[in-house]
Amino acid sequence: MSPRAIPEALRPLPIRVRPRPAETVASYVVRLARANHLQPSHLHAYLCGPPDWFGAADLGRLAVLCGRPLSVLQRALTGPAPARQPTPEPVGGPPRPQTPARTPKPRHTTDLAATIRHDTQPLGTSAAPAIPTSQPAPAWVASPMAASNGRIVDRKVTSTGVISYAGANYSVGRAFTGQMVQVTCPDGMVQISRGGEPLRAWSRRHPPAKDAAIRPDRSHHRGEVAIDQACRLAPLDDLVADPRVVHRLVDPTGSVSFAGCYYLAGHALTGQVVGVRCAGGIVQVVHGGELVRAWRQRHTPQQEQRMLQRPNIQQRTANARPLTSP
């Protein structure tokens, strides 16, 4: 059953909650829902609005429901709630069922009060288990290489919304399932960011000795290259003008075919179009302007040359799309 079955004019909620300075939208929505005895996920879906009731919360709808001017919310709240990337439906295939994005919930009710109490405190000053971060980004995000240990590794968020780092699991949130995040651990704090935007910070739960032995990349696949290393070796600045970029549709196994070999792009990208290029002996898989995977070249130069003569041969198939379509 879909929430669109109840069309109704927006009205303010009976209990008003004042937004806190630099509070995230997700945190404010959760506090607003709890104050009005509503399920946060239900309120979040209602704030997303028709037709999909899915994605990031609409600030205009939130302003009506919380009874405060939109300008006040825009000034008080930081970035939008994390939205799950909608998957484009395959050409000719049935539409994929969509489910509303879930607001990250604390694991235990008793954690909620601590989370709300500490969500406006600066990073590193609280003993709370989870500290939603706020903008502007802290120094460790603005200049990641200046972190104390200088190591930033990439991790992919699992289907349960966690990453594994140095033998311990750290939660990022189900909303980021399948996405790559960057992790660093300076001064006993595990800090998680994505594309320069801070996401979560946790007190270290793994033994400090494991920091030294941590692998730069968590992949079990042989031949995979760390994201930061791949970016250094082959910068993405000239990606748009690079004629070597071809686009591929990720197959149901999460792989793309490139020059006669299969390279894993990730199950989270199944059915989506990604850009692929080979530069400096590294095959880069790009999605949404962001490098998601990098592999050592497994194909031969002859295979690549033949492929570049007919770069977009998959376009003639039923499921290929231009690179700019997603």
Added chain:
Amino acid sequence: VVSPTNANPSSHGRAAWRAAVDDEDEHHHLTTVEGWRQFVADAPRPPALLPTSRWERLEGADRLADDEARLDYHTRLGVVATSALRQVVHTGRRLTLLNRHAISARRGLIVSGAAGTGKTTAITQFGKTHELADRQRHPDLDRIPVVYVTVPPAATPRMLAVEFARFLGLPITARANITDVIEAVCGVCCDTRTALVLVDEIHNLQLSTRNGAEVSDTLKYFSERIPATFVYAGVDVERAGLFSGTRGQQLAGRFGLIPTVAFPYQDEWKGLVATLEDALRLHRHQPGALVRLDRYLHQRTGGMIGSLSHLLRGAAIEAILDGSEQLTKHTLEAVGLDHAAHRHGTTGTRRQPAHP
């Protein structure tokens, strides 16, 4: 209780009426907290009645503004404090005090009577009185001391719970089950210190059906969870079987019954007509003209205050529109009434006395 008074007209009052006329497109319902709050804050004052000579010299926009203000006023014409209304307010006030520290088995009130006898007016005026008193003690808008809902036809427990949620402004999606809705409603009502729950159209509740029994159980559950006094209103509920069966006996044991009936042709009726006539704002109306027609009005309306109000308001509006500016028997004859009153007027059947 708002009663029509001969308040002195002022420019401020004219401006308020002008704003009211401008906002006539905004429809507010009592079944939402915003509409209820506007109803509670609404204190209509009679518009300025200019001297006849000055009024006759008005032209164009000034004449139109004067007519519009008086037309809007006569669409409402205030509320008359009848004996039934006073009984509901006083009894309800006593019950809310008695239930203040009750932890269960709170007492309630049922207002029952024929259509047009002023049941809804009585319970809403009681709710208005209670909310105004609560606002004086706690002048902040975080409280919702009164909840007003109507029982929808063919109601199910979820429909009733959604009615409560709709009044409070809680967004209910189809994903929310009845437990979610009830939890949200009870939680918000407790947090906002709801002390009075008015449930109208209770005759839509048929205890003989499964859905009706479940709705009754839901209301009972609400009354246990929400520390408030529940007041029901409906058409002849004692004859509709609301007090029969196990659930009916429980209702009968906890709820007092106040019947509202038609007015007999006695002094109270004459006083009612005189009060309504004082509230009229017509330039050429002769004071006492309606009082002399009280027997005719009683025969025409069958002693129903709803029909009387409709008749006088309709005739007053007609008098403003045609420029006669007075109520006569001829003007009253031109206004059609509801079928019940019309049947009573043609057959001349007598109704039961007001206070047995």
